[in-house]
Amino acid sequence: MTTKPRWKLLLALFAVLSVLGAACGDSDDNADDDGGDESVTETEESSDDTETESGDDAAGDGGSSDGIRIAIVAPSAENDLAFTQSIVEGVDALNGVSDVAITPGTFVVEDAATAIRNYADEGYDLVIAHGSQYGGPLQEIAKEFPDTAFAWGTAEDTFGLDNVSSYTAAADEGGYVLGALAASMCSKIGVVGPIAVGDAKLYVDGFTLGAEDNGAEVDVVYTESFSDTQLASETASAFVQNGADCLTGTAQMTVGAIGVAEQEGLLWFGTQSDQTPAAADGVVVANQVYQWEFVLQDLVDDVVAGETGGNIYGITLENSGLAIDFGSVEVTDDMTTVVDDTSAAVIAGEVTTIIDG
Amino acid sequence: MNHRLSGLLIPAAAVVAALLIGALMILALGANPVDGYRELFIGAFGSGDALADTAVRAMPLLLVGVGICVAFRAKVINIGGEGQIIAGALVSTVTVLVVPGLPSLILIPLVLVAGMIGGGFWGAIPGALKAYLSVNEILSTIMLNIVAVQIMNYLLRDPLIDPEEIERGTRIPQTERLSENADLPILLDGTRLHLGVVVAVMAAVVAWAFLWRTTIGFKVRAVGQNPAAAGYAGMPVKRMTLLALTYSGAMCGLAGAVLVFGSQSHRLITDGSSAGFTGSAGFNGIVAALFGGLHPLWTIPSSFLFGGLLVGANAMQRAIQIPSALAVGLNGLVVVFVVSSNRIRDRMRQRSELAAAARALARREAEDEQHTDDIGGKVVA
Numbered sequence: 161m162t163t164k165p166r167w168k169l170l171l172a173l174f175a176v177l178s179v180l181g182a183a184c185g186d187s188d189d190n191a192d193d194d195g196g197d198e199s200v201t202e203t204e205e206s207s208d209d210t211e212t213e214s215g216d217d218a219a220g221d222g223g224s225s226d227g228i229r230i231a232i233v234a235p236s237a238e239n240d241l242a243f244t245q246s247i248v249e250g251v252d253a254l255n256g257v258s259d260v261a262i263t264p265g266t267f268v269v270e271d272a273a274t275a276i277r278n279y280a281d282e283g284y285d286l287v288i289a290h291g292s293q294y295g296g297p298l299q300e301i302a303k304e305f306p307d308t309a310f311a312w313g314t315a316e317d318t319f320g321l322d323n324v325s326s327y328t329a330a331a332d333e334g335g336y337v338l339g340a341l342a343a344s345m346c347s348k349i350g351v352v353g354p355i356a357v358g359d360a361k362l363y364v365d366g367f368t369l370g371a372e373d374n375g376a377e378v379d380v381v382y383t384e385s386f387s388d389t390q391l392a393s394e395t396a397s398a399f400v401q402n403g404a405d406c407l408t409g410t411a412q413m414t415v416g417a418i419g420v421a422e423q424e425g426l427l428w429f430g431t432q433s434d435q436t437p438a439a440a441d442g443v444v445v446a447n448q449v450y451q452w453e454f455v456l457q458d459l460v461d462d463v464v465a466g467e468t469g470g471n472i473y474g475i476t477l478e479n480s481g482l483a484i485d486f487g488s489v490e491v492t493d494d495m496t497t498v499v500d501d502t503s504a505a506v507i508a509g510e511v512t513t514i515i516d517g
Numbered sequence: 518m519n520h521r522l523s524g525l526l527i528p529a530a531a532v533v534a535a536l537l538i539g540a541l542m543i544l545a546l547g548a549n550p551v552d553g554y555r556e557l558f559i560g561a562f563g564s565g566d567a568l569a570d571t572a573v574r575a576m577p578l579l580l581v582g583v584g585i586c587v588a589f590r591a592k593v594i595n596i597g598g599e600g601q602i603i604a605g606a607l608v609s610t611v612t613v614l615v616v617p618g619l620p621s622l623i624l625i626p627l628v629l630v631a632g633m634i635g636g637g638f639w640g641a642i643p644g645a646l647k648a649y650l651s652v653n654e655i656l657s658t659i660m661l662n663i664v665a666v667q668i669m670n671y672l673l674r675d676p677l678i679d680p681e682e683i684e685r686g687t688r689i690p691q692t693e694r695l696s697e698n699a700d701l702p703i704l705l706d707g708t709r710l711h712l713g714v715v716v717a718v719m720a721a722v723v724a725w726a727f728l729w730r731t732t733i734g735f736k737v738r739a740v741g742q743n744p745a746a747a748g749y750a751g752m753p754v755k756r757m758t759l760l761a762l763t764y765s766g767a768m769c770g771l772a773g774a775v776l777v778f779g780s781q782s783h784r785l786i787t788d789g790s791s792a793g794f795t796g797s798a799g800f801n802g803i804v805a806a807l808f809g810g811l812h813p814l815w816t817i818p819s820s821f822l823f824g825g826l827l828v829g830a831n832a833m834q835r836a837i838q839i840p841s842a843l844a845v846g847l848n849g850l851v852v853v854f855v856v857s858s859n860r861i862r863d864r865m866r867q868r869s870e871l872a873a874a875a876r877a878l879a880r881r882e883a884e885d886e887q888h889t890d891d892i893g894g895k896v897v898a
Contacts, residue, residue, distance in 0.1 A: 235788070237840065263834065265841030267788050268796040271831060273781040274570065278835065281566075292689050293793075296782030299694075317685060355789050357688045384670055385789045 227258035228463050231279035234290040235267045236387060236412035243386075243412050245433040247290045247313070250452025256464045266291075267387055273297030280305040286463050288313070292358040298324065309468040311459060313452075314359045316472050325459050325469035327452065330476040331359040331410070331431060332366030332513040333506045334448030337477070337484055338429045339370025339378075340502040341446060341495060342406050345427060346376060350399025352392050352409030352417045353382040360386075363410045363431050363448070365515040370502065373511065379404065389416030396420035406445075418443070427489070436487040444487030446499070454481035478507045531858035535850040542846065548837040560832020561825035567832075569708035573779065575824025577602070577772040577795070579717040581802020582809060582816040583724045584640075584768030589811050590728055591761030592741040597643060597658025598769045598799025599791040600665030601636040605770025606777050606794065607669060608635025610677065610692060610785045613778075617696035624698045629716065629774050636770015637763045639665065644762030648755035654762065662799070666791045673787050691786040701779040713775035717820075720768060724813040727764075737761055772798060801827070804852050826851060 230251055234244040244264055251260055261279065266272035272294050279287045280301065288311045289298045295312055299319045302310045306323055313327040342349050349371050353364045364380055371378045379399060383391045393416035396407055400420060407421045408429040415438055421428040422439040430436075430447035438444070455473035462469060475481020484499050505511050540550035561571050581598045588595040595601075609632040619627065643661060646652035673690035682688050701711040728734040739747040740757040748754045776795065777785050787794050805823045809816035830844035 237842075261835065261838065263831075263841070265845075267790070267793050269782065269786045269788070269793065270776070270780055270796060274831065275835060277781070278832075292687060293691070293786055293788055295689065296691055296694070296784050296786055297780070300781055300783065315687065317687075355690065357690070361688070387788075387790070 227256045228285035228460060229259040229261075229283070230254075230257055230286045230288065230460075231261045231263070231275075231282075231284040232288045232290055233263045233266055233272050233275045233279070233294065235272070235293070236264060238262055238264045240412040240415070240433075241430075241435050241438050242410070242414060242432045244290065246450040247288065247452055249433070250450065250456055251288070253451075253453040254457055254460050256457075256460050269293050269297060273301065276310075277301050277304075280308045280310075285309060286311060286460065295319075307468065309459070309463045311456070311469065316474070318470055318472060322470040323468035325471050325473065327455055327459075327473040327475070329359045329362070329450050330474055330482065330513075331363035331448065332369075333477045333503075334431065334482045334484055335363040335366025335368075336370035336506055336511060336513040337499055337502045338408065338431070338446060338448055339367040339372075339376075340374045341370075341498050342367070342408065342427075342429050343371045343374035343376035344494065344498050345445065346404075346406035348377045348402075348404045349379070349406045349408065350396060350402070350404035351378060351380040352395045352399075352407065352414060353380060354386040354409075354411035354413060355384055356382050359432075360410045362514065366513040367408055367429070369511070369513060369515065383413065385413060386411045387413050389413045392416035393420050400424045400426065428487075430487070434485060434487075439488075441488040443489075445489050446484055446486045446495075449483045449485050450475060451481050451483055454479055476507075477503050531854040532851060535847075535854035539843075539847040539850055542843055543837070543839060546839050546843065548839050553833045553837045553839070556836035557826075557829035557833040559829075560836070561829030565705070566708055567828070569705060569710035571821065571825040571828045572714045573709050573711065573824075574828045575805075575820040576713050576717040576779070577776055577798035578802045578805040578824055579816055579820035580720055580768045580772035580775070581798055582806035582820055583717075583721045583813045584765035585803050585806035586809070586811050586813045586816060587724055587728065587737070587768070588761050588765035589806070590741045591737045591758055592744070593644070593647060593654050593758055593761050593765075595640065595643075595658055595762060595765045595769075596655055596800075596803070597640065597661050597766070598772075598802055599795050599797070600658070600662035600799070601639045601766040601769030602773035602776065602795045602799050603665040603669050603791060604639035604766075605632035605634075605636035605773030606785055607672060607773075608632060608638075608770070609774035610695065610777055613695050613699045614677070614692070617698065619698060621698045621700075621702075624696065625701065625712070625778070628699050628778055629771060632770045632772075632774025633767040634770065636773060637767035639770065640766015641759060641763040644759040644766075647762065648758040662791060669785075669787055669791075669794070670789055673785065677785070679784070689786075690789070691782075692784045695778070695783050695785075697783075699778050700783055701775065709781070711779045713779040716771070716775060718817060720771065721813045721817050724764075724768070728813070733757075733760070769799060769802075772802075804856075807856060823848075 232247060232251060234247060236244045238244050238248045248262060263275040266275055272291065276287055276289055276298060286309045290313055292315055295315055298310060298312050302321050302324045309323055311325045311327060314329055315326040316328050318324045318326050351364055351367060354360050368378045368380060381395050383395055385391055392409060392413040396417035397420050399407060406427045407417055409417045410431050418428050418435060418438045422443050428439060428444045430444055432450050434447050434449055436444045436447065452475065455475055459469060459473065484503065506513060536554065543550040543553050560567055562568060585595055609628040612628055612631040639661060643654045643657035646657050647654040670690065677692050679691055679693040701713050704710045704712060728738060736752045737757050737760065739752055740754050744754050801823065805820040806816050808819035808823060826848050830847055834841050834844045
C-alpha cells in the first residue's frame with residue numbers, strides 16, 4: 161500500500177469544496193436565516209405557508225399565526241411501518257402546525273443530539289426527540305434553550321424542566337388484546353423483540369400475558385437491536401422451525417420478521433403502525449396503532465399559546481390513543497368479540513398486562 | 518499529461534464525479550442538488566459553529582486514523598477500531614464511576630489514559646495472536662469488535678446502568694450522567710469545540726515523532742518494510758508487531774474516552790450496536806488515514822475534510838429533507854471515487870516513470886554508442 165502523502169489529493173478536495181462554497185454565494189450572516197427558512201419541509205397535511213419569521217431566532221416564539229414549526233428527530237426511516245412512522249403520521253394529523261421537518265435514521269445518539277440542538281438553534285417551536293435513547297443529551301440541551309419546547313418519547317420523565325414534555329404508549333394494553341386475539345387463532349406464537357426497554361418491553365409483556373392467559377404457548381426472543389432486520393428475520397425463521405404458527409414483534413426491525421411470516425404462510429400481529437402494507441393479503445391479522453395526535457394536540461395547543469410544556473402524556477386504549485385495527489385477513493364476529501371484550505377488560509383493569517422485573 | 522497537474526486534476530475530478538452522481542440521486546428524490554450542496558458546505562464550514570462541529574466530528578476519525586497509520590507502518594491491518602473505541606470508553610467510564618470526586622486537573626488526564634489502556638489492551642490481543650500464533654489480524658480484530666459490543670451491551674444493561682433507569686423501569690442501556698469533573702472543557706464558548714480536538718491533534722504529532730524520531734519507531738517501520746531483513750538485523754519483529762497493534766488500539770481507546778466525555782449527554786449510551794455509540798468512527802477512521810496517505814500529520818486535514826463531509830451531509834439532509842440514507846451514500850461515493858482515483862493516478866505515474874526510464878535508457882545507449890565510435894575513431898586514427 162502506498163505511503164506517499166496525499167497532500168495534492170487533500171488540496172484538490174479542499175479546492176473543490178471551496179469552489180462549491182464560493183459558487184453557492186451565501187454569506188455567514190444569512191446562513192442562519194436561510195437555514196431556518198429552508199431547513200423545513202411540509203408534509204401534505206401541513207398548511208401552505210412555509211416561510212416563517214423565526215429563522216434567525218435562537219428560540220421558539222410560540223409560532224406564527226399560521227401555526228408552529230415542529231421538528232422530529234427519530235432513529236429510523238419515516239416510512240418504517242413502525243416506530244418512526246407512528247410519530248410522523250401523528251404530527252401530520254395535528255392542527256396548528258405550519259411546518260414539519262424530520263431527521264430520520266439518527267440511531268447514533270450523538271448525531272441525534274446534534275440534530276436536536278440545531279433545530280432548537282434554528283428556531284423551531286417544538287422539537288420532538290422520538291427515541292428513548294435521546295433522553296440523556298436532551299436533558300442537557302433543553303437547559304440551553306429554555307424558550308423552546310421539547311417533547312421526548314417514549315418516556316415518562318421531564319427531568320423537572322418546564323420546557324420538556326414526555327409521551328409514552330401503554331403498549332402493553334394493546335399488546336394484551338392482540339395476544340388474546342392471537343391465542344384464539346394460533347397455538348404457538350413467536351415474539352421478536354428488539355431490546356427490553358420502553359414501549360417495546362411493554363408490548364412484549366402485554367402480548368405474552370394476553371396470549372398465555374388465553375391458552376397459547378409463547379416464545380420470546382430479544383434480538384438486542386432495534387434496527388437489525390436481518391437478525392429479526394433469522395429469529396423469526398428459528399421460531400418457524402420450532403413450530404410457531406403466528407408471529408409478532410415490535411420496533412423498526414420487524415419488517416424482516418414480517419417477510420418470514422409472509423414467506424412461510426404464518427399470521428402476523430403488528431404494533432406501532434399499521435403494518436398491513438408490509439405483507440400480502442391474509443398475513444397481517446391486526447395492528448395496535450399508535451395515534452400520537454390524541455395527546456400531542458394538547459401539547460401543540462399549549463405551544464401555540466406560548467407555553468413550553470412540562471407535562472407527561474400517554475396514549476391508552478381508553479383515550480383512543482391506541483387503536484386496534486384489523487389487517488388484511490377476513491374478520492369474523494368471533495375476532496371482533498375477542499378484541500372488544502379484551503379491550504374492555506384491559507380498560508377496566510381486570511387483567512394484568514405488565515410482567516414485573 | 519504533466520505529472521504534477523494530473524496529481525491535482527485526477528482527485529479533483531474524482532470528487533466532482535462523486536458529487537455529480539450524488540446530484541443525480543438528489544434530483545431523483547425531487548430535491549435541488551445545488552441547494553443541497555450549498556447546505557452541505559455551509560453546514561460543514563460555513564460558520565464558527567459549523568467548523569466546531571466538523572472538528573468535533575473529525576476528532577475520533579483522526580485518532581483512529583493515527584492508530585491505523587502506526588499499524589500499517591508495521592504492515593499490520595487493524596479493522597478493530599470499533600471494538601477498541603468501545604473498550605476505551607468502557608475503561609474510562611468505569612474509572613470515572615470509581616473516582617468521580619477527583620478534581621478535573623487529575624480526572625481528565627486519568628480518563629484519557631484509562632481510555633488508552635482499555636483500547637491498547639483490546640488491540641494487544643490480536644497483536645499477540647498475530648505475533649506469536651500467526652493469527653490473521655483482520656479476522657481477529659473484526660471478531661473482537663463483536664465481542665466488545667456484547668460486553669458493552671451487558672455492562673450497560675446491568676452493572677453500569679443508570680440507577681434511575683431501573684427505578685423508572687425504562688432500562689435504557691446507558692450510564693448515569695458522569696461526573697462533571699471529567700467533562701472535556703469547551704475551548705470556544707457557544708460552540709461544542711472541546712479539548713478532545715486538541716488531544717487528537719497532539720496525538721497525531723506524537724505518532725509522527727514516534728515513527729520518525731525514535732529508535733523504536735524506526736524499528737516498527739523497518740519491520741513493516743521487510744520483516745525478514747529486520748529480523749536478520751536483530752530487531753524484535755514479533756514485539757514490534759505487538760507494539761504496533763497495541764499503539765493502534767490505544768489511539769482508538771483514546772477516541773472512545775473522548776467520545777464519552779466530550780459528548781452532549783456526558784454518559785455512555787448504546788442502542789445495542791457498536792455504531793450507535795461510535796458513529797462508525799472505527800471504520801471511517803481507516804478512510805481518513807487512507808486519504809492522508811497513511812501519514813499521521815496528513816491524517817489531520819484528511820480527517821477534518823472527511824468529518825466535514827459527514828457533518829455537512831447531515832446538515833444537507835435536514836435542510837432539503839432527503840432520506841438520511843442518501844447522506845450516508847454520498848459519503849460512500851466520495852470515498853469510492855477518490856480511493857479509485859488513486860489507482861488511476863498511480864498507473865499514470867508508473868507509465869510516466871516507465872516512459873522516462875525508457876527515454877533515459879535510450880539516451881544512455883546512444884551515448885555509449887557514440888563513445889564507442891569515438892574510441893574506434895581514435896584507434897583507427
